[in-house]
């Protein structure tokens with residue numbers, strides 16, 4: 001079984017995934033990192049040189065590949081929900097957990113970061129609000145939800161581990 005973490009940028013998928021994988025003694029994989037490694041380019045470079053459509057195709061191929069594997073904790077990129085086939089593939093491979101946070105918390109967490117091509121420029125809060133509005137129904141449709149706004153890393157990790165343990169007890 002795999003465990004897949006989904007959610008908007010800045011909701012903690014990578015940090016939580018690393019922690020949960022250590023606790024469950026599973027292998028952690030971050031989809032953005034893997035794509036960067038395989039392309040030999042940063043995500044921002046891929047967007048700039050090849051465009052978003054090309055990146056989404058890489059994401060789609062990788063989702064299919066990882067969903068066929070086993071024993072992984074997967075941190076997805078925030079846009080993984082844009083293609084519903086990604087979620088159905090991951091759901092078949094184990095529990096999918098959606099991390100969320102308020103726009104203000106997301107802004108605080110990513111304000112100082114510059115590597116995200118979809119949130120470039122000065123108007124970060126506006127970018128967050130408009131992307132969140134478009135994607136909210138896609139994130140909300142995921143059965144396991146954890147609002148990370150007021151929780152510590154330990155608290156979020158414990159909740160994710162509990163979802164995984166429960167899925168282990170009741171295999172689909």
Ligand code: S3P
Nearest residue numbers: 008009032043077078079116117
């Ligand atoms: C994206 C989120 C990013 C990365 C890319 C696009 C998105 O991942 O995949 O910049 O569309 O939300 P993180 O959620 O890890 O920042």
